[in-house]
Amino acid sequence: MLLIKSELLELLRNAVEQVVRENNLPVEILDRPLTLEVPKMPEHGDFATTFALAAAKQARINPRELAQKILDRLPVGQGPLKSAELAGPGFINLRIADASLAAGLRRVLDAGDDWGRGAPVAGRINLEFVSANPTGPMHVGHGRGAAVGDALARILRFGGREVFTEYYVNDAGRQVSHLAASIWSRYIDLCREQDDSIEAVPFPEDGYHGGYVVDFARSYLERFGLAPARAGYDAAAMKAFGVELAMAEIRTTLEQFNVRFDVFTSEATLHDDGAVTRAMDLLAGKGLTYEQEGALFFAATRFGDEKDRVMIRANGEPTYFAADIAYHLHKFNRGFDQLMDIWGADHHGYISRVKCALEAFGYRQDQLEVLLVQFVSLVNQGEKLAMGKRSGNFVTLQDLIDTVSCDVTRWFFLAKTHDVAVDFDLEVATSADPRENPARYVQYGHARACAIWRRAAMWNLTVADLSSADFTRLAAPEEQAIARMLLSYPELVADAAANCLPHRVASYALDLCRAFHSYYTRFKDDPILPRSGQELADRAKTIDRLGLVEAYRTVLRSCLSLLGITAPEAMTAPEEE
Incomplete structure (x- = not known):
């Protein structure tokens, strides 16, 4: 649709130029943006423009009169323009020519899986997401961040961007100390079961109570025996052990969730190799730090933050903020032009201070873009489940994947915009019926298209036969509506990439499936393929329709791929079918 849209815009631009010239209107009108939008109601056409409404005051002409003058100069019936009409106070509604739709479907088939792929865009993006503390299994909130980040990376890459995905391992903070x-x-409790002379160790007040902690302790006992208990607590060794086991479990869950990272970066390494000290020295060299009451501050207010930020506490311990800004500087030093972070909604107040630090380092604040992912609530039989990681009362992402599958979990996390909270309905998610479960509904849309092709083999029809399709026989409004949706896919992908909104791909896929399922069921008296044993009444029409099915299958498969969801070729049909 992008090509057709650009052609229509050129026709409109030429018409406006003629109207300005013939009516001696201010030439400044030509500087106004000329845009086309898709109307909410199909009866209002394929595209609409409000240009006449916006330019009327400057032209000193009634909006409807200006719109009519533009209409009179449009070459209706030529090229991609089938019709144009005046509506309301000055809207111009346009309809696409059937021949343009047919040519567009041919482009979809010729492009195949590359339909919608954007041209390469200069610049390297570092996309950091998940970065869950290595203090235990990933919970469902981490899962949503993982789904959003991974889908966004796929969409950006498909849109032509070079994207590098990264997981920041927070292995140097207090939480890791609490885990250790x-x-x-x-571990001491387990050791005392074998040797009660070992002195008991009280459980820490800020400790983690999950059952996985006992599993970690048991693994430690199996690996090292009673010797560490008799030698005494080695905090560094226990931290390293805890992080090792936690990250192994996190990596396994991510792999099963179809999420892969280009690199895992350790916070502890930034401290060990001096990156944190160098970052603070750089700010000090610019005169942007000062000491107060024994603590070292960054003068963040000079860059718009609400207050200055502590980098070194009075006890000499670096803050998480100090390591975090060093980490972001480290990313730029590795040659990235744009940083994108996906954080939990509770980090909203943290954005400004990091952006201010980057400006202090010499970068623009808009070179860091942060997406905040809202919370997830699990709902079972209408009631929300209480969850808390520190208390041990939480549902892990692995549990959710095992219960409802990776595909369904990803769909429920991606179906809504990331800045809206999600109520994850387990009753709906566990249903295998496409009529009840939207994830299965979309997957069934792909399986149905594959089933049509399997049936086509009964009449010796294959994808190779589509070379003769010209799509001129797709006269039904439902067929043309699907064609328009397929042609709009490149614009949809570009929009989702530009605005970092993976849910738009999910919404588009759902709408596309609804249109196709409706088309399939409403045309049972004139089906895409005849019933078994019947001859093809109109081979050319059948090939055109199969071409539409193939274009639909191609685009839907692409949508599912961008969402990280599998596209099954066969599924059990609902009972009524």
Whole structure:
């Protein structure tokens, strides 16, 4: 549709130029943006423009009169323009010529899986997401961030961007210390079952109570025996052990969730190799740090932050903020032009201070874009489940994947915009019926198209036969509506990439499936393929329709791929079918 849209815009631009010239209107009118939007109601055409409404005051002409003058100069019936009409106070509604739709479907088939792929765009993007603390299994909130980040990476790459995905391992903070102390306490409990002379260790007040901590402790006992208990607590060794086991479990879950990272970066490494110290020295060299009451501050207010930020506490311990800004500087030093972070909604107040630090380092604040992912609530039989990681009362992402599958979990996380909270309905998600489960409904849309092709073999029809399709026999409004949706896919992908909104791909896929399922069921008296044992009444028409099915299957498969969801070739049909 992008090509057709650009052609229509050129026709409109020429018409406006003629109207300005013939009526001695201010030439500044030509500087106004000329845009086309898709009307909400199909009866209002394929595209509409409000240009006459916007330019009327400058032209000193009634909007409807200006719109009529533009209409009079449009070459209706030529090229991609089938019709144009005046509506309301000055809208111009346009309809696409059937021949343009037919040519567009041929482009879809010729492009195949590359339909909608954007041209290469200069610049390297670092996309960091998940970055869950290595203090235990991933919970469902982490899962949503993982789904959004992975889908966004896929969409950006498909849109022509060079994207590098990264997981930041927070292995140097207090949470890891709390985990280590928790494992140690549980480990001592296990050791005392074998040797009660070992002194008991109370469980830490800020410890982690999940059952996985006992599992970690048992693994530690199996690997090292009683020797560490008799030697005494080694915080560094226990931290390393806890992070090792937690990250192994996180990596396994991510793999099963169809999420892969180009690199995992350790926070501890940034401290060890001096990156944090160098970042603070760089700010100090610019006169942007000062000491107060024994602490070292970054003068963030000079760059628009609400207050200055502590980098070194009075006890000499670096803050997480100090490591975080060093990490972002580290990304730029690796040659990235744009940074994108996906954080939890509770990090909203953290954005400004990091952007201010980047400006202090010499970068633009808009070179960091942060997406905040809202919370997920699990709903079972109408009631929300209470969850809390520290208390151990939470549902892991692995549990959810095992219960409802990777595909369904990803769909439910991606179906809504990331800045809206999700109520994950387990009753709906566990249903295998496409009529009840939207994830299965979309997957069934692909399986149905594959089933049509399997039936086509009964009449010796294959994809190779589509070389003769010219699509001139797709006269039904439902067929043309599907064609328009397929042609709009490149614009949809470009929009989703530009605005970092993966849910738009999910919404488009759902709408496309609804249109196709409706078309399939409403045309049972004139089906795409005849019933078994019947001859083809109109081979050319059948090939045109199969061409539409193939174009639909191609685009839907692309949508599912961008969402990281499989496109099954066969599924059990609902009972009524």
